[in-house]
Amino acid sequence: xxxxxxxxxxxxxxxxxxxxxxxxxxxxxxxxxxxxxxxxxxxxxxxxxxxxxxxxxxxxxxxxxxxxxxxxxxxxxxxxxxxxxxxxxxxxxxxxxxxxxxxxxxxxxxxxxxxxxxxxxxxxxxxxxxxxxxxxxxxxxxxxxxxxxxxxxxxxxxxxxxxxxxxxxxxxxxxxxxxxxxxxxxxxxxxxxxxxxxxxx
Numbered sequence: 001x002x003x004x005x006x007x008x009x010x011x012x013x014x015x016x017x018x019x020x021x022x023x024x025x026x027x028x029x030x031x032x033x034x035x036x037x038x039x040x041x042x043x044x045x046x047x048x049x050x051x052x053x054x055x056x057x058x059x060x061x062x063x064x065x066x067x068x069x070x071x072x073x074x075x076x077x078x079x080x081x082x083x084x085x086x087x088x089x090x091x092x093x094x095x096x097x098x099x100x101x102x103x104x105x106x107x108x109x110x111x112x113x114x115x116x117x118x119x120x121x122x123x124x125x126x127x128x129x130x131x132x133x134x135x136x137x138x139x140x141x142x143x144x145x146x147x148x149x150x151x152x153x154x155x156x157x158x159x160x161x162x163x164x165x166x167x168x169x170x171x172x173x174x175x176x177x178x179x180x181x182x183x184x185x186x187x188x189x190x191x192x193x194x195x196x197x198x199x200x201x
């Protein structure tokens with residue numbers, strides 16, 4: 001199972017995205033998801049959407065945005081197995097706002113998958129902390145708005161990604177290379193824990 005962040009990982013992050021026409025995929029994102037699909041990985045999006053609690057976006061607007069996301073991905077023959085969001089305010093103390101593990105647990109229940117061999121890909125320190133909290137591999141992508149700030153936060157929190165990639169294309173390339181090297185074994189297996197995409201510098 002591959003858990004993807006949304007803004008800054010799949011699509012450009014404009015701040016609070018509240019209209020479907022604002023959504024634009026990052027270069028290569030659709031093809032990267034399609035490669036995961038073809039390789040047999042279930043692929044889901046996990047996203048904090050506190051704009052719902054703040055009154056910055058409605059549920060109907062959010063659903064329209066996610067329909068647009070699926071449509072754009074389908075242009076590259078890519079699909080998502082699910083989209084799971086946390087609608088709560090950061091101060092609510094809920095169990096589903098990343099880096100809490102609630103969204104991962106919900107996805108596992110609804111899709112009938114185990115916790116084994118999970119991978120989290122995202123552009124935020126909270127995504128890397130989520131990976132640590134659920135025992136998943138952590139892949140950081142530098143395609144968000146402030147990658148240096150996020151990497152500084154990771155250092156402050158003692159978070160060491162298993163791999164750092166320039167973007168989702170680089171992240172998926174690494175995942176598939178490591179999966180292939182296992183010759184049919186565990187997806188997690190012997191993944192290097194200090195990898196860095198040569199294009200990420």
